[in-house]
Every structure is written in C-alpha cells, then in structure tokens.
Amino acid sequence: MVRIIFCLTFFLSSFVFQAQISSKYIISFESAMHHEATIQATFTNLKSDITTFRMSRSSPGRYALHEFAKNVYNVKVIDGQGKALEATRPDPYSWEVKGHDGSITVSYTLFANHGDGTYAQVDETHAHLNAPATFMYVSELEAQEIEVTFKVREDLDWKIATQLRHQQNNTYYAKDLQYFMDSPIEIANFRERSFDVKGQxxxxxxxxxxxxxxxxxxxxxxxKKVVLEQMMVFGELPNFDYAEYRFLACYMPNATGDGMEHRNSTSIPSSRSLSQGGLEGNIGTVAHEFFHCWNVERIRPKSLEPFDFSKANMSGELWFAEGFTSYYDDLSLVRSGIMSQENYIQGLVRTFNYVWTSPGRQFFNPIEMSYQAPFVDAAKSVDETNRGNTFISYYSYGSMLGLTLDLSLREQNLTLDTYMTLVWNTYGKTEMGYTVENLHQSLVSFAGKQFADDFFGNYIYKSGMPDYERLLKNVGVTLETKHNIDFGAMVRNQTITNNPKIGSSAYNAGFQKGDKILQIGDLEIEGGVSVNSVLNSLKIGQMVPVKLERYGNQKELDLTIGTDVSYDLRLMDATSKEFTKKIKEKQSGWLASKV
Structure with missing residues (x-):
C-alpha cells in the first residue's frame, strides 16, 4: 500500500512538473554547412486569444539593441491539432496568431554566423548559441518553465555544454525565461577539465x-589560479545553481573575440588558439568574466533586473559593474603570478592615459558615461559620432575609479577587497538590486561619511581627477607627467583619420577629419611622413601655415604648435631609499597573492 501511494505521488508530482513546462524547443543542425539551424518551438498554456511570439532585441550582458529577428525566416505556425495558422507582423521583431486552441507550434530557420558572446554561429565545427539570438519566446509565458532538446550532429562527435539543467539524453531545463536567455550553449567536439572548490x-x-x-x-x-585568487577577494564562491560553473572557451579561427558573463557560466570565444598565443592572450578574458559571477550577476544593478529582452537596457552603475570588474581582472592576474608586476603597471599606463587625458570628462561623469552603453556596446550606426571627444569607456573609467578607491582606502588602512566583500554580503548574497546611492551609503558605513562623500562627490557625481601622485607613491609607484608637442589628430598617409581632440593644436586651428595635409611651413608632406615629427622640429607656441586639401579644394590654416599631457607610471627601484619598508608592505598588500 505504501509503495502504491509512493508511486502515485511520484507520478502526480511528475505530471505537475511536466504540466508547468509551457515552452518546449527542439533545435537541429542538418544545414550546418550553410550556417542554418532548424528550430521548433511549442508554446502551451496560452490564455490570450491573440498570441504574440517574438525574437529578443537585446541580450543579457549587452546593453544595445541587436534585432535578432533579422536572421529568422521560413516561419510557420500550427495549433495543437496541427491546423495551420496565419501569422501577422505587428512590428519587425514579433509575430501574432489568433484562433489557436491554447497551444501553438512555431517552426523557423535561423541563420547564424557570428561566433561571439552576443550572437550565434552554426557550421560544421560547432553550434555556438546565445539564447536570445536563437530562440523565439512568448511574453505571457516568461515566468513558466522551459525545456530544450538539442539534436546534435553525431557524425561530428558533438557534445553539449551549458549551464542549463540536464534532464535526460540531450534535453535540458530552465526554470523561467530569464534563466533560459542567460544560458549560452556550446555544442562541439570539445574537451573538458574540472576541479572542485568546497563542494562546487x-x-x-x-x-x-x-x-x-x-x-x-x-x-x-x-x-584555477584566477578562480582561487578572485575567491579570496570575497572569501567565498557564490552558490552556483546546480553547484557548477562553466567556462565555455571556444578558441576557433571562425570565432570572434569576446567575453560574456552569465549566472553560472561565461562564453569566452576567441579566434586565437592556445597554440597561437592564446595561452597568454586569452586568460585576461577569463579573469574579467569570472569576476562577474559576483559583480554584475549577483551584485546586480537594480536597473538591470529583470532584464528586458524587448528593448535596450540602460544602467548608471556600469562604472562599478563593468569598471570595477575591469580593475580586478588584471589585478587578479598579477596577484596570482600569471602577470608580472612590471607588465601590470604598463597596462595601467595605457588605461590611465586614455581616461585622464580625454576631453570626455567635461561632458559626462561616470554615471552618465554608463548611460551611453546602448549607443556604444557593440551598437552599430551609419551616421558619424564624436565619441572620441565625448565618451570614455565605462570599463576603463571604472577601472581607474577602482584603482582610486583601492589606493585611497589603503591610506586609511582599509582595502577595496573588504569593501567589495561588504557589498557582496549586503547586495550579492541577498540578490537585492543596488543603486549608486546604495554604493555611496555602503561606503559611508565602511569608511566614514567624510571619506565616502568626498569620493562620490568628486569622482562619481563629478568628473574630478584624484591626486594620483600621492596615492601611487604610497604603494611604490611613481607618476611622471609629460608635456609633448602633439598635433592632436591621427594622420595616416597625409589624411586626418579622426575628429581632432578638443583643445588640441589641430582642433584650435580648425582641422577636420578627412583633411589631406599637403605642406607644413615650407616642407611638403608626402606619404607616411609623421606630422608630429615635423612639428617637433619647431618651437612650442610658434605659428606655422599648413596647406591642406578639403573636399577637393586647397586651403591654408594657421597652426599654433602646442603640447598634450601624457603620464608614465613606474615601479620604484626596490633598492632605492624612497622605497621604504612601509611602502614595500603597502605594495605587497596591494599586489601580492591572497591565496
């Protein structure tokens, strides 16, 4: 009797579980050589008389529109009884049907040939799938469960790797649309390595x-070194769903370099094989994307939750979500010994100059730079912009702010690691979305009101540049400011290839992108002659006539020789008197391994 009751209970629970799965997909790859996948989507439990099914317009981890519907064709619809239904198009990215019986099956062909973290690629080497670029969905079923079956190419020895929960055979499960769309899939003849960390x-x-x-x-x-080093920042790994985390590394010549974070996995494609420089060149993406499993996936901006697949998703917190992650990617590489301290500092030099010499700070603070993401995050447009003068990447800007906060806290005998742990415990482990003001108040509780108000007031709500000479000296790094003669625009084969930098010699003289420089003073310019090398033969403040060609006509502009600021960073000589015991300890606390 007990056995009968148990079996009946199991049967009923299984029935209820299956009944909750309202979206079922079958995807196959018979035409992989033509970059096509065939997809069949069955949607049940439909309550609306008119059902709308659609392709996503955006993708988790990206902030711009991508209009995935452009690669979908051969769309056919039937109801639960096999009756053909007519689909109409209310807009470019969705379809509508009416007269169904509570269930529809949609079949379509997907063209996919861009193997990065946002799109999909299907060929005879793999099926590299980003879910929003691949699968249609019905909005009214977003909160209900999903099942997908992959008909893999057995003749190509394909296997399946994904954070989706494995059901049986080649069928996988997601609890809702948010998890499903956040789950990349790599289907290929891949290899695996794994290790356990405290039961995960x-x-x-x-x-x-x-x-x-x-x-x-x-x-x-x-x-492994990256994982363990980054874990020390927070003191623990997140509790991954199903106790697993996957790096989906596709290092194939047909792939496109990228990195895209997801809740329990990351898609990290590159055209660079491990045998062709990838051993050194690809690990930085690993470091960046893994840090995201804390910062952005669980320490998540309130503005991005839930993610809206029907529009661009804007957030003012990307300087923290993306930028602080960018600060920690190379920092974890140097701490783990993968990168030398000298190379780490040289990497800082490039980002330092990009951020702090940009005229963009006079237009937008870090929050407003974050708002620009829908226009710059792999977004495409045909009209020209002035981003070189008005925009600083929130990745780079944020990484410099992470450096600022870390070094400033170290002056108070605190660290950014411990602040990040506080934010993790408050907003990450609880998975409660945060705002900029939440970060501000967390810093108040961590380092005091005056410190927090100064940091946010000067560098987040405004665009001030910190006193880096003092901050860097405390950890054994010297900052040198240089003033070099500089034209202020890129010149290739005599032609200006970008908008001149605001405030530069070229800008003040009225030069434009596309101008062809013919003569500077008495010197005729030919071929690949460097304009800056010519200007360096003159004196600062000297005015020189420049002949140019614009729109097919010749004209002359007066150029006043000016300078541009640049910065250099160097580790202090460990044998010098200025490298004191205190500085050595501070530097070690900053750059040494925590494992």
Missing part, C-alpha cells in the same frame, strides 16, 4: 582543435 565544480570547456593536451593542462592551471 569549476569546469573548463575547451573547443580548440589546434591546442595540444599539454597546452590545455597548462591553461587550466592558469584558470
């Missing part, structure tokens, strides 16, 4: 036909 499994999936087993092992050791 970290898995490296590698699709790289050119890499040897030894190279894979070497790379995996680097991945």
């Amino acid at each position: 499994k970290i898995i490296l999936v590698l699709h790289d036909d050119a890499a040897s087993e030894a190279q894979l092992d070497t790379y995996f050791e680097k991945v």
Whole structure:
C-alpha cells in the first residue's frame, strides 16, 4: 500500500512538473554547412486569444539593441491539432496568431554566423548559441518553465555544454525565461577539465582543435589560479545553481573575440588558439568574466533586473559593474603570478592615459558615461559620432575609479577587497538590486561619511581627477607627467583619420577629419611622413601655415604648435631609499597573492 501511494505521488508530482513546462524547443543542425539551424518551438498554456511570439532585441550582458529577428525566416505556425495558422507582423521583431486552441507550434530557420558572446554561429565545427539570438519566446509565458532538446550532429562527435539543467539524453531545463536567455550553449567536439572548490565544480570547456593536451593542462592551471585568487577577494564562491560553473572557451579561427558573463557560466570565444598565443592572450578574458559571477550577476544593478529582452537596457552603475570588474581582472592576474608586476603597471599606463587625458570628462561623469552603453556596446550606426571627444569607456573609467578607491582606502588602512566583500554580503548574497546611492551609503558605513562623500562627490557625481601622485607613491609607484608637442589628430598617409581632440593644436586651428595635409611651413608632406615629427622640429607656441586639401579644394590654416599631457607610471627601484619598508608592505598588500 505504501509503495502504491509512493508511486502515485511520484507520478502526480511528475505530471505537475511536466504540466508547468509551457515552452518546449527542439533545435537541429542538418544545414550546418550553410550556417542554418532548424528550430521548433511549442508554446502551451496560452490564455490570450491573440498570441504574440517574438525574437529578443537585446541580450543579457549587452546593453544595445541587436534585432535578432533579422536572421529568422521560413516561419510557420500550427495549433495543437496541427491546423495551420496565419501569422501577422505587428512590428519587425514579433509575430501574432489568433484562433489557436491554447497551444501553438512555431517552426523557423535561423541563420547564424557570428561566433561571439552576443550572437550565434552554426557550421560544421560547432553550434555556438546565445539564447536570445536563437530562440523565439512568448511574453505571457516568461515566468513558466522551459525545456530544450538539442539534436546534435553525431557524425561530428558533438557534445553539449551549458549551464542549463540536464534532464535526460540531450534535453535540458530552465526554470523561467530569464534563466533560459542567460544560458549560452556550446555544442562541439570539445574537451573538458574540472576541479572542485568546497563542494562546487569549476569546469573548463575547451573547443580548440589546434591546442595540444599539454597546452590545455597548462591553461587550466592558469584558470584555477584566477578562480582561487578572485575567491579570496570575497572569501567565498557564490552558490552556483546546480553547484557548477562553466567556462565555455571556444578558441576557433571562425570565432570572434569576446567575453560574456552569465549566472553560472561565461562564453569566452576567441579566434586565437592556445597554440597561437592564446595561452597568454586569452586568460585576461577569463579573469574579467569570472569576476562577474559576483559583480554584475549577483551584485546586480537594480536597473538591470529583470532584464528586458524587448528593448535596450540602460544602467548608471556600469562604472562599478563593468569598471570595477575591469580593475580586478588584471589585478587578479598579477596577484596570482600569471602577470608580472612590471607588465601590470604598463597596462595601467595605457588605461590611465586614455581616461585622464580625454576631453570626455567635461561632458559626462561616470554615471552618465554608463548611460551611453546602448549607443556604444557593440551598437552599430551609419551616421558619424564624436565619441572620441565625448565618451570614455565605462570599463576603463571604472577601472581607474577602482584603482582610486583601492589606493585611497589603503591610506586609511582599509582595502577595496573588504569593501567589495561588504557589498557582496549586503547586495550579492541577498540578490537585492543596488543603486549608486546604495554604493555611496555602503561606503559611508565602511569608511566614514567624510571619506565616502568626498569620493562620490568628486569622482562619481563629478568628473574630478584624484591626486594620483600621492596615492601611487604610497604603494611604490611613481607618476611622471609629460608635456609633448602633439598635433592632436591621427594622420595616416597625409589624411586626418579622426575628429581632432578638443583643445588640441589641430582642433584650435580648425582641422577636420578627412583633411589631406599637403605642406607644413615650407616642407611638403608626402606619404607616411609623421606630422608630429615635423612639428617637433619647431618651437612650442610658434605659428606655422599648413596647406591642406578639403573636399577637393586647397586651403591654408594657421597652426599654433602646442603640447598634450601624457603620464608614465613606474615601479620604484626596490633598492632605492624612497622605497621604504612601509611602502614595500603597502605594495605587497596591494599586489601580492591572497591565496
């Protein structure tokens, strides 16, 4: 009797579980050589008389519109009884049907040939799938469960790697649309390595036909170092769903370099094999994307939750979500010994100059730079912009702000690591969305009101530049400011290739992108002659006539020789008197391993 009751209970629970799955997909790849996938989507439990099914217009981790519907065709619809239904188009990215019986099956062909973190790629090497670029959905079913079956190419020895929960055979499950769309899939003849961290499994999936087993092992050791080093910032890993995290590394010549974070996995494609420089060149993406499993996936801006697949998603917190992550990616590489301290500082130099010499700070603060993401995050437009003068990447700007906050806290015998842990415990572990004001108040509780108000008031709500000479000296890094003669625009084969930098010699003289420089003073300019080398033969403040060609006509402008500011950073000589014991300890606390 007990056995009968148990079996009946199991049967009923299974029935209820299955009844909750309202979106079922089957995807196959018979025409992979033509970059096509065939998809069948069955939507049940439909309550509306008119049902709308659509393709996404945006994708988690991206902030611009991408209009995935452009690669969908051969759309056909039937109801639950097999009756053909006519689909109409209310807009470019959705379809409508009426007269159904509570269930519809939509079949369509997807063209997919861009193997990065946002789009999809299907060919005979793999099926590299980003869910929003692949699967249609019905909005009224967003909160209900989803099942997808992959008909893999057995003749190509394909296997499936994804954070979706494995059901049976080639069928996988997601609890709702948000999780489903946040789950990338790599289907290929890949290899795996894994290791356990306190009961959770970290898995490296590698699709790289050119890499040897030894190279894979070497790379995996680097991945392990990154994972363990970053874990020390927060003191723990997140509780991954199903106790697993996957790096989906597709290092194939047909892939496109990218990195895209997801809740329990990351898609990290690159055209660079481990055998062709990827052992060194690809690990930075691993470091950036893994840090996101805390910062952005769980320490998540309130403005991005829930993610809206029907429009661009704007957030003013990207300087923190993306920028502080960018600060920690290279920092974790130097701490783990993968990157030398000298190379780390040289990497800072490039970002430092980009951010702090940009005229963009006079137009937007870091919050407003974050608002620009829908226009710059892989967004495409045909009209020209002036981004070189008005925009600073929130990745780079935010990484410099992370450096600022870290070094400023170290002056107070605090660290950014411990602040990040506070934010993690408050907003990450609880998965409660945060705002800029929440970050401000968290810093108040961590470092005091005066400190927090100064940091946010000067560098977040405004665009001030910190006193880096003092901050860097405290950790054994010297800052040198240089004033060099500079034209203020890129010139290639005599032609100006970008909008001149605001405030530069070229800008003040009235030069434009597309101008062809013919003569500076008495010197005729030909071919690949460097304009700056010519200007360096003159004196600062000297005015010189410049002949140019614009729109097919010749004209002359008066150029006043000016300078541009640049910065250099160097580690202090460890044998010098200025490198004191206190500075050495501060530098070690900043750059040394925490494992």
